[in-house]
């Protein structure tokens with residue numbers, strides 16, 4: 695059985711234990727799984743995280759999407775010729791493979807920013 699891509703459509707990282715393994719998907723990125731696992735993983739319940747004010751915390755939102763197009767050993771980025779990079783987040787050491795991926799990731803730090811101008815710049819995608 696070929697693998698499918700499991701995307702995290704949230705702007706926050708997704709971590710979830712599945713079949714005894716900790717699954718980690720950076721924001722906007724994907725992992726590959728076999729089709730059966732992908733469907734089970736998507737439907738697995740994750741608890742809602744409540745913020746201090748009683749509003750659901752978006753960090754807890756499970757925004758998983760499956761791309762059922764079978765994957766090959768050649769990465770999609772190789773096919774389209776997009777340069778694959780190791781871009782390190784200066785705040786936490788997270789490594790993004792693409793510049794848009796890094797920008798999306800950096801937004802997860804926006805709430806930690808003390809300086810309002812810097813925070814707005816990040817929220818607006820710099």
Ligand SMILES: [Zn+2]
Pocket residue numbers: 783784785786787788799800803
């Ligand atoms: Zn970071």
